[in-house]
Amino acid sequence: MSKKLDIQRLSLNQITTENWSLQEAIQGCTDHQIPVISVWRHKIAEVGLLEAKKLIAASGLEVSSVCRGGMFPALTASERKERIDDNKYAIEEAAELGADVLVLVCGPSPHKDLAESRKWVQQGIEEIIPFAEQHGVKLGIEPLHPMFAADRSVITTLGEANALQQSLGSSQVGVIIDAFHVWWDPDLYSEIEKAAGKILGYHVSDWKVPLPDIFKGRSMMGDGVIDLPRIRRAVEANGYHGPIEVEIINQAIWDMPGKESLELIKQRFLSCV
Amino acid sequence: MSKKLDIQRLSLNQITTENWSLQEAIQGCTDHQIPVISVWRHKIAEVGLLEAKKLIAASGLEVSSVCRGGMFPALTASERKERIDDNKYAIEEAAELGADVLVLVCGPSPHKDLAESRKWVQQGIEEIIPFAEQHGVKLGIEPLHPMFAADRSVITTLGEANALQQSLGSSQVGVIIDAFHVWWDPDLYSEIEKAAGKILGYHVSDWKVPLPDIFKGRSMMGDGVIDLPRIRRAVEANGYHGPIEVEIINQAIWDMPGKESLELIKQRFLSCV
Numbered sequence: 384m385s386k387k388l389d390i391q392r393l394s395l396n397q398i399t400t401e402n403w404s405l406q407e408a409i410q411g412c413t414d415h416q417i418p419v420i421s422v423w424r425h426k427i428a429e430v431g432l433l434e435a436k437k438l439i440a441a442s443g444l445e446v447s448s449v450c451r452g453g454m455f456p457a458l459t460a461s462e463r464k465e466r467i468d469d470n471k472y473a474i475e476e477a478a479e480l481g482a483d484v485l486v487l488v489c490g491p492s493p494h495k496d497l498a499e500s501r502k503w504v505q506q507g508i509e510e511i512i513p514f515a516e517q518h519g520v521k522l523g524i525e526p527l528h529p530m531f532a533a534d535r536s537v538i539t540t541l542g543e544a545n546a547l548q549q550s551l552g553s554s555q556v557g558v559i560i561d562a563f564h565v566w567w568d569p570d571l572y573s574e575i576e577k578a579a580g581k582i583l584g585y586h587v588s589d590w591k592v593p594l595p596d597i598f599k600g601r602s603m604m605g606d607g608v609i610d611l612p613r614i615r616r617a618v619e620a621n622g623y624h625g626p627i628e629v630e631i632i633n634q635a636i637w638d639m640p641g642k643e644s645l646e647l648i649k650q651r652f653l654s655c656v
Numbered sequence: 657m658s659k660k661l662d663i664q665r666l667s668l669n670q671i672t673t674e675n676w677s678l679q680e681a682i683q684g685c686t687d688h689q690i691p692v693i694s695v696w697r698h699k700i701a702e703v704g705l706l707e708a709k710k711l712i713a714a715s716g717l718e719v720s721s722v723c724r725g726g727m728f729p730a731l732t733a734s735e736r737k738e739r740i741d742d743n744k745y746a747i748e749e750a751a752e753l754g755a756d757v758l759v760l761v762c763g764p765s766p767h768k769d770l771a772e773s774r775k776w777v778q779q780g781i782e783e784i785i786p787f788a789e790q791h792g793v794k795l796g797i798e799p800l801h802p803m804f805a806a807d808r809s810v811i812t813t814l815g816e817a818n819a820l821q822q823s824l825g826s827s828q829v830g831v832i833i834d835a836f837h838v839w840w841d842p843d844l845y846s847e848i849e850k851a852a853g854k855i856l857g858y859h860v861s862d863w864k865v866p867l868p869d870i871f872k873g874r875s876m877m878g879d880g881v882i883d884l885p886r887i888r889r890a891v892e893a894n895g896y897h898g899p900i901e902v903e904i905i906n907q908a909i910w911d912m913p914g915k916e917s918l919e920l921i922k923q924r925f926l927s928c929v
Contacts, residue, residue: 495883501842530803532840533865533881543842567805569774569816592806594870608806610768 388615388627393652394419394447396586396630397426400644401637405430409442415645419445419626421486427476436479447484447626448523448559448584449477454490455507456500456537463503466490470511478518484583485515486523486559489538491531500537501547508551516555523583524548525559528567530597541565541574548581560618561586561630563601566609575617582623587611587656588631601631603647605655615656627656661888661900666925667692667720669859669903670699673917674910678703682715688918692718692899694759700749709752720757720899721796721832721857722750727763728780729773729810736776739763743784751791757856758788759796759832762811764804773810774820781824789828796856797821798832801840803870814838814847821854833891834859834903836874839882848890855896860884860929861904874904876920878928888929900929 395417397408405426412420420439427435427449439446452473457463470485477485487508492500508522515522526544527536538544544558558578563586565571575582589607594600604611615627629648636644668690670681678699685693693712700708700722712719725746730736743758750758760781765773781795788795799817800809811817817831831851836859838844848855862880867873877884888900902921909917 492881495881495886497840497842497883528803529801529840530867533863533867537840539840539842567770567802567810567812569770569812590806594803594806597867597870608765608768610770613768 388653388656390416390649390653391418392625392627393417393649394421394626394628395645395648396421396450396628397423398450399629399631399636399648400641401632403641405435406438407641409438409444411641411645412444413442415642415649417645417649419447421448421450421628421630422446422480422482423450424473424476432476432479439480445626446480446482447628448486449473449480449482449484451486451488452511452522453487453536456490456492456503458493463507467507467510470507471514474511474515474518474520477520482520484521484523484559486525486584488525488527489536491534492537497532497537504538505547505550508547508556512551512553512555521583522556523559524556525561526564528564540568540570541578542570545574545577545581557581557583559584559586560614562609562611562614563588563590566590566614571614572617575614575621579621582618582621584625584628585615585618585623586628586630588629595633595635599632599634601633603631603636604629604651611656627652661926661929663689663922663926664691665898665900666690666922667694667899667901668918668921669694669723669901670696671723672902672904672909672921673914674905676914678708679711680914682711682717684914684918685717686715688915688922690918690922692720694721694723694901694903695719695753695755696723697746697749705749705752712753718899719753719755720901721759722746722753722755722757724759724761725784725795726760726809729763729765729776731766736780740780740783743780744787747784747788747791747793750793755793757794757796757832759798759857761798761800762809764807765810770805770810777811778820778823781820781829785824785826785828794856795829796832797829798834799837801837813841813843814851815843818847818850818854830854830856832857832859833887835882835884835887836861836863839863839887844887845890848887848894852894855891855894857898857901858888858891858896859901859903861902868906868908872905872907874906876904876909877902877924884929900925
């Protein structure tokens with residue numbers, strides 16, 4: 384049997400309460416004794432970075448990550464340079480909010496040559512490593528489910544993320560494991576072992592059949608087919624004991640009253656993760 | 657530049673004209689000089705195997721494959737036995753229709769232990785190999801896109817299909833490569849090389865953004881992001897020069913007048929595959 388999960392490891396990934404502002408999400412966490420939050424940049428933008436920083440500081444919440452940097456591939460050098468600049472700004476935001484990690488969603492390919500786009504991803508991360516180091520922010524490469532290869536990320540498996548991490552050869556870079564993206568992979572457990580010591584985050588939701596949507600396709604933990612406790616134990620056995628982000632992109636959950644969804648998340652976190 | 661594709665390699669996978677009966681699909685192929693067809697079992701069932709055989713024989717069409725066997729994993733031994741029996745019947749159908757290959761969609765897992773289901777897949781194929789051999793029908797393991805892992809196939813990558821083929825160690829078994837299912841894979845081209853000499857079929861469609869649906873998510877060749885000519889050249893370089901099936905599961909294409917869709921398929925086959 385798995386060790387009982389400590390509620391102190393629960394982090395609300397803010398996209399799970401997409402209808403809430405940053406202030407409302409922070410209030411929700413403090414009201415429901417959720418100790419950690421993952422902040423999205425479009426929510427920071429709504430209030431401004433300084434105000435976001437004040438709100439977080441006043442709440443006492445820990446920030447597990449900022450979502451998201453990445454999106455490196457682009458056809459022209461000047462566009463790729465813009466993406467780099469945007470990533471540097473995201474690193475500053477993460478540093479200001481006291482987040483350890485900037486999550487990298489690496490980006491889709493602007494053309495049919497995926498191999499070239501994967502090189503641009505590597506070059507893009509290489510370019511921001513020194514800046515991330517100066518700001519004390521780790522960079523977490525998050526492989527996305529292959530169904531997002533065309534529009535969100537050419538990095539599609541944990542194997543690919545591990546190879547990229549290794550090739551970059553920097554302790555500033557690690558990987559993020561999101562159960563929804565990787566559960567299907569026959570190499571999942573061997574790749575979690577390869578990621579030992581480099582895991583910067585673990586995200587949970589569930590894969591329900593039929594999938595309610597493609598982008599908004601994630602379900603509440605316990606409502607789907609993913610063996611979440613087994614994946615968590617593997618992640619822990621390979622050195623990650625930090626916050627576990629609940630990241631659910633799902634219209635029906637967005638439309639629930641926030642208080643109900645937070646209570647359900649806490650309950651399922653303890654019983655299904 | 658790629659060699660011009662010969663229209664004689666075009667096979668209509670019958671699911672592309674799902675609104676048509678077998679008779680209508682055969683008529684469509686002969687009217688439009690499409691020399692090969694891939695037949696689905698639910699369409700055989702509508703007319704009966706003997707009638708299907710007569711219709712195919714009278715048309716002079718070649719049959720590239722029968723779709724589909726597989727679906728091996730099940731919770732009980734008796735259910736798994738039923739699946740084996742059904743696969744044997746599918747092999748008989750393929751043999752009667754003169755198809756070289758039975759396509760195997762290996763099946764989803766009935767529980768959260770994907771590794772066990774993958775073993776059931778291997779055991780299932782092992783059990784039907786002698787029967788397939790007696791009937792002169794090859795078994796084509798088709799890896800499906802990971803987004804179908806929960807409801808259609810635990811075999812999700814060409815790497816996995818190759819490893820399974822190798823582990824089975826029988827020349828009766830090979831792999832089917834469907835561009836829609838595998839295009840995103842960073843290991844695609846190295847795995848096509850590993851599949852050399854064991855490729856039993858190549859299927860085409862396209863991945864359009866946004867995906868119109870999950871199950872009915874495939875688009876006409878040329879309308880999406882897949883580098884079809886590059887994949888075809890790799891498949892050819894590794895020994896496959898047989899029929900190329902156009903397999904498009906898409907409501908809008910199903911709803912087109914069949915004649916229009918066949919003309920469009922021919923045009924795109926020559927210009928985009």
